[in-house]
Amino acid sequence: MRIIAGSVGGRRLKAPRGLHTRPTADRVREAVFNILVARGEPPERVLDLYAGSGALGLEALSRGARQAVFVEQHGETLDLIRANARELGFATSCQFVRSRSLDWLAKGGGKFGWIFLDPPYAAKELDRALALIAERALVAEGGVVIAEHDWRAEPLINEASGLELLDRRRYGQTAVSFYTANEAK
Numbered sequence: 001m002r003i004i005a006g007s008v009g010g011r012r013l014k015a016p017r018g019l020h021t022r023p024t025a026d027r028v029r030e031a032v033f034n035i036l037v038a039r040g041e042p043p044e045r046v047l048d049l050y051a052g053s054g055a056l057g058l059e060a061l062s063r064g065a066r067q068a069v070f071v072e073q074h075g076e077t078l079d080l081i082r083a084n085a086r087e088l089g090f091a092t093s094c095q096f097v098r099s100r101s102l103d104w105l106a107k108g109g110g111k112f113g114w115i116f117l118d119p120p121y122a123a124k125e126l127d128r129a130l131a132l133i134a135e136r137a138l139v140a141e142g143g144v145v146i147a148e149h150d151w152r153a154e155p156l157i158n159e160a161s162g163l164e165l166l167d168r169r170r171y172g173q174t175a176v177s178f179y180t181a182n183e184a185k
Contacts, residue, residue, distance in 0.1 A: 006062030043113015054081035105132035111140035134162030
């Protein structure tokens with residue numbers, strides 16, 4: 001696993017061991033960031049929920065985001081993200097939060113230009129996480145929520161939820177849905 005592009009493009013990342021993480025494949029990350037970059041400049045702040053290796057948030061920093069918040073419930077995995085950030089020179093641009101992502105979403109705050117979420121497919125938490133992002137108004141103006149999920153499990157989000165689907169792409173067994181805040185809510 002590596003950073004795809006930007007200021008530290010090509011640098012390797014350490015990945016967590018064990019079965020509690022499923023790092024986003026390089027080709028999926030590259031496709032996601034191609035879509036995001038086509039929409040405009042990187043945002044000031046990004047949120048990486050269910051952070052795992054931290055690859056999504058670290059990629060955003062490499063491409064010009066100023067700050068990344070990483071939310072991960074496993075302490076050893078969060079330590080690995082911290083080590084990856086330090087190795088890449090991004091430690092001062094990062095905030096590391098040990099918490100279940102749903103718990104953080106229920107009380108966390110602020111606005112983020114890009115919000116990445118890649119919950120365990122079996123946990124069935126995606127719909128609740130998207131609902132909390134909308135309820136807590138975490139999406140900055142013009143911001144995008146990027147949700148990775150099993151291609152057979154389309155999120156149950158509609159315009160009344162406060163999020164609007166912009167795009168959905170499939171990469172093998174993985175689908176990525178892109179949402180923005182629905183101003184009409």
